[in-house]
Amino acid sequence: MQQKDADFTTSEYHARISKTRSAMEAAGLDAIFVTDPSNMSWLTGYDGWSFYVHQGVILTHSGDPIWWGRGMDALGARRTVFMQHPDCIRGYDDRFVQNPDKHPMTELADIFAELGLAQARIGVEMDNYYYTAAAHGAIERALPNATIRDATGLVNWQRAVKSPQEIDYMRRAARIVEKMHARILEVAEPGLRKNDLIAEIYATGIKGADGHWGDYPAIVPMAPSGMDATAPHLTWDDRPMQKGEATFFEIAGAHKRYQCPQSRTLFLGEVPQKYLDAEAAVLDAIAAGLDQAKPGNQAQDIANAFNATLNKAGFEKDSRCGYAIGISYPPDWGERTISFRRGDTTILQAGMTFHFMPALWLDDGGLEITEPILITESGYECLCSTPRELSVKP
Amino acid sequence: MQQKDADFTTSEYHARISKTRSAMEAAGLDAIFVTDPSNMSWLTGYDGWSFYVHQGVILTHSGDPIWWGRGMDALGARRTVFMQHPDCIRGYDDRFVQNPDKHPMTELADIFAELGLAQARIGVEMDNYYYTAAAHGAIERALPNATIRDATGLVNWQRAVKSPQEIDYMRRAARIVEKMHARILEVAEPGLRKNDLIAEIYATGIKGADGHWGDYPAIVPMAPSGMDATAPHLTWDDRPMQKGEATFFEIAGAHKRYQCPQSRTLFLGEVPQKYLDAEAAVLDAIAAGLDQAKPGNQAQDIANAFNATLNKAGFEKDSRCGYAIGISYPPDWGERTISFRRGDTTILQAGMTFHFMPALWLDDGGLEITEPILITESGYECLCSTPRELSVKP
DSSP states (O other), X not given: OOOOOOSSOHHHXXXXXXXXXXXXXXXXXXXXXXXXXXXXXXXXXXXOSOTTSOOEEEEESSSOOEEEEEHHHHHHHHHHOSOOSGGGEEEEOGGGTTOTTOXXXXXXXXXXXXXXXXXXXXXXXXXXXXXXXXXXXXXXXXXXXXXXXXXXXHHHHHTSBOOHXXXXXXXXXXXXXXXXXXXXXXXXXXXXXXXXXXXXXXXXHHHOBTTBOOOOOSSOOBOOBGGGGXXXXXXXXXXXXXXXXXXXXXXEEEETTEEEXXXXXXXXXXXXXXXXXXXXXXHHHHHHHHHTOSTTSBHHHHHHHHHHHXXXXXXXXXXXXXXXXXXXXXXXXXXXXXXXXXXXXXBOOTTBEEEEOOXXXXXXXXXXXXXXXXXXXXXXXXXOOOOOSOXXXX | OXXXXXXXXXXXXXXXXXXXXXXXXXXXXXXXXXXXXXXXXXXXXXXXXXXXXXXXXXXXXXXXXXXXXXXXHHHHHHHHOSOOSGGGEEEEOGGGTTOTTOOTHHHHHHXXXXXXXXXXXXXXOTTXXXXXXXXXXXXXXXXXXXXXXXXXXXXXXXXXXXXXXXXHHHHHHHHHHHHHHHHHHXXXXXXXXXXXXXHHHHHHHHHOBTTBOOOOOSSOOBOOBGGGGGSTTOOOOSOBOOTTOEXXXXXXXXXXXXXXXXXXXXXXXXXXXXXXXXXXXXXXXXXXXXXXXXXXXXXXXXXHHHHHHXXXXXXXXXXXXXXXXXXXXXXXXXEEEEESSTTOOOBOOTTBEEEEOOEXXXXXXXXXXXXXXXXXXXXXEESOOOOOSOXXXX
């Protein structure tokens, strides 16, 4: 079966695999079984909306990775993975799909046995979406002589420092999210139904920017107004936008599965003083945080500087104010490794990318002004140039 | 905190809970802990894109359900769930978010203990997305005297027969997907970049139809052409549509999280005989399958009739040809209960809704012609009126 144009060179995949094998070695693992769709894609190139059935990638210390999944998705694997040998793609029978009597993980165990790994030390992603308790139980029962260990995050951590090609894709995604924010300012007005605005946001993002197509964001656009904006993570309905309300836009541009999230806030009508105060505090706190964004500093340095400045202005944010970003699939556009919060002592390195996310939820609305950033050799670069200030329309 | 307008009456939630408690009783369970976002929503009304962190709903044999999740999402719970008492919404500290040293499930165990359930028989959704192996391990360790049992699908099965209000929402979603297919036929043409077409599909779906707003589909629109269409589940890029290629559109309309998927296929240029043959076979097989769609018949009757007719025409489909649908969140719009396949002896009942999904993947393209259906007192009703035939544009 013919392959699609690859998003990365085969040598880039080999470099990723080699990095991952060092981490496996350090963890004392003979093999890993990776179910996080982002990790599957990063290691092999696999791309498809098939993570609603059990699937994964097996990586040992020799040879190419093995893609394993539903039989019908093996066709999509052939179209997208870098591995050429047919043995590197294994499909299971459709009778194992969502069938309580037949768990596909029992078939997976046969592959491990065939690879001589029935007694091996195998790492699995215990706390990843899509690696269910039942899947784990089935693997443990089917490989009674193997040592199954937790390797949650092992591959995610290898993804932290981005390659030049990855950064290029994230820059394309940055152009896309800038365009989405610009489009919001063009069309948002009192009386516009929220779903009609979301339709514009989606269409703009997927059309893309600078000739680069838009992929689906790993989280749907969020754009709550007024009281709905006091809570994060509520999605839209058809309530019209109203004068006197703030709306925050937590959205991402995406290109070839690379995500560039950025949030901005729009106020319709005259801005109350408390929003101006919150805005001033957040802008100062962002500047203080960004000052700490440089190689050699720790992730918590950004959070501590941000929080100290915010607290001085009389505001508090309990939750973390940033996380690593890169390639991602639903339900999350974060990498689930580094967080900007007290206690995270990860050393920042050039090539790391983050969503610096200083959101404030007030008692009658929300304020989100966030920046996707790249750590450079000398400090940081904001991936987007969207004006940071609270937008205001009459 | 003020609530949003409820999508269902409180008495409808009580009826759902009562039905679920009977199933718990039959399964010998004192309580269930439900992590499937669709089940959480169906039992309580909770709606938010927060399923990327650990969360769930506790249901015992008395009192209202308890929503449990990340502290910041408790605000969204207050806006959306039917339960009024503050004790019914429990948030955990942000330090438990994506932190390998602190699993939030240990906090959950405290709530079970407080409810006097430390030694109870508790059902959990072992094979559901978002219920990870690590979450299960943490619960087992934190509740050593409880009996934790698998209750995967217990709530999903209660959802099979839809209420009149649910059917009303699905009909609205049906109007939306009809409009999406009509829009595709208006704009698709050789040279159109696929992502530009997807942008139109998304925008049309979210704008909605008949005055009813569009929600996000639980699966992104899929619209592969030519060789990409030989594999299911590949998402779009920017390759332009071409003459001589089939494109299938596997898309859903959605309203208030209720999903109405429907697929159609478009051929640009002169249709080769083998596509006409496949189309004729599928249309006949659909008719044969639908003939069996009536209360009292089994789910497999539809599959058997469909497959027998398809085979007579020289085609084969190995995978199941349908599944239950209703309320859903990513990554799947199916209910993961009833399948149209040999061996599924579930008795069809009035009020059940299905996606009858006869897709065929040929060696140089795909053909999908599918129907969302409602089982009625006397037979079935197709929820959509989109013409079934292969569409052709020059």
